[in-house]
Amino acid sequence: MSNHLNDISRDHPGLAMxxxxxxxxxxxxxxxxxxxxxxxxLIKAGHPETLxxxxxxxxxxxxxxxxRVSTPRARPHFTGRPLNPPGRLGPMTHGIEHHPAR
Structure with a gap:
């Protein structure tokens, strides 16, 4: 019932009220x-009659x-290695190797 009332309130707030x-x-x-x-x-919109x-x-x-944000600026962590080793697509492949065209 509440979802129906919410649907009505989007187009006809007076009727919902x-x-x-x-x-x-x-x-x-x-x-x-x-x-x-x-x-x-209507509550999230601050509708006065609803409140x-x-x-x-x-x-x-x-x-x-x-x-207020007090965290220092974030810096990327650099390991010196490429993110994806050559010949692999990355973690989303779930062990499936990719062999680039030669």
Missing amino acids: EIAAKWRTDADTTTDRVVRHGLRT TLLGHSPDVPVTVDGP
């Missing part, structure tokens, strides 16, 4: 989970500071 509100009038915990999962696209229906305030100020 009406259905969800009707289902929540007599909601138990299972129905509540179905509604939340069915409205996941209000689910008991959240859409006007809460949020500040994001970051991300």
